[in-house]
Amino acid sequence: MGSPKALLEIGGETFLDxxxxxxxxxxxxxxxxxxxxxxQIRAGIARSAQPLFVLNPSPEAGMLSSLQAGLCAVPxxxxxxxxxxxxxxxxxxxxxxxxxxxxxxxxxxxLAALPALNGRPGHPVLLRSSFIPAxxxxxxxxxxxxxxxxxxxxxxxVPVDDPAVGRDFDTREQxxxxxxxxx
Numbered sequence: 001m002g003s004p005k006a007l008l009e010i011g012g013e014t015f016l017d018x019x020x021x022x023x024x025x026x027x028x029x030x031x032x033x034x035x036x037x038x039x040q041i042r043a044g045i046a047r048s049a050q051p052l053f054v055l056n057p058s059p060e061a062g063m064l065s066s067l068q069a070g071l072c073a074v075p076x077x078x079x080x081x082x083x084x085x086x087x088x089x090x091x092x093x094x095x096x097x098x099x100x101x102x103x104x105x106x107x108x109x110x111l112a113a114l115p116a117l118n119g120r121p122g123h124p125v126l127l128r129s130s131f132i133p134a135x136x137x138x139x140x141x142x143x144x145x146x147x148x149x150x151x152x153x154x155x156x157x158v159p160v161d162d163p164a165v166g167r168d169f170d171t172r173e174q175x176x177x178x179x180x181x182x183x
Contacts, residue, residue: 002172004037004041004044005086005169006041006044007040007041007044008089008169008175009179010179013046014045014046015086015089015169016032016041017045017047018089019084019086019089020032020045020047020050021047023082023084023096024050026082026096026100027081027082029051029075030050030051031051031054031074032051032052032053032054033054034053034055034056035055035059035066036059038053052073054069054073055069056069057069062140064138064140064142067135068138071132074132079128079129080100080126080127081129081132082096082099082124082126082127083123083124083144084123084124084125085123085168088123088165088168089164090163091164092162092164095115095124095160095164095165096124098115098160099115099124099158100126102126103128108128108130110128110154111127111128111131111134111151111154112125112126112127112131112148112155112156113155113156113157114126114148114155114157115157115162115165116159117163117166119157120166121157123165123166124165125144125148134147135147
């Protein structure tokens with residue numbers, strides 16, 4: 001991308017600022033995992049006083065290492081957690097509400113609620129905190145997706161009408177095409 005994705009802009013704020021504001025409405029605390037460019041990202045966002053920042057000591061190990069670093073910071077007593085990548089900034093608040101309602105209405109044995117647009121799973125994932133140890137036990141090279149796919153009967157897929165659950169921005173072209181701006 002040429003610059004940290006977290007600092008790309010959408011509607012006059014950074015991707016990360018938008019996501020902090022969105023998740024602050026349903027999460028306490030909002031945990032932000034930083035890896036590469038951590039100092040630049042913290043300095044570049046307006047909402048830097050709001051979240052709990054966690055540094056991933058091994059960002060080169062991939063997304064699983066970031067997820068695990070964030071899960072280690074989840075306060076004891078938390079009932080559920082969302083995990084969501086910063087390059088998917090367009091998620092709508094009603095999508096979060098649908099996921100929360102679906103997990104609350106599910107049996108305690110339900111591992112997670114996933115948004116599904118036209119049957120395809122997306123983000124954010126809402127995970128019941130009792131399953132955090134299973135995610136922490138994953139080994140390098142494994143993925144959270146594989147763990148979720150191993151236990152499909154423990155996942156509730158929530159139909160949503162939010163195209164953002166499957167739209168991320170990995171290239172300059174994708175960003176420019178969506179927002180008409182260069183990163």
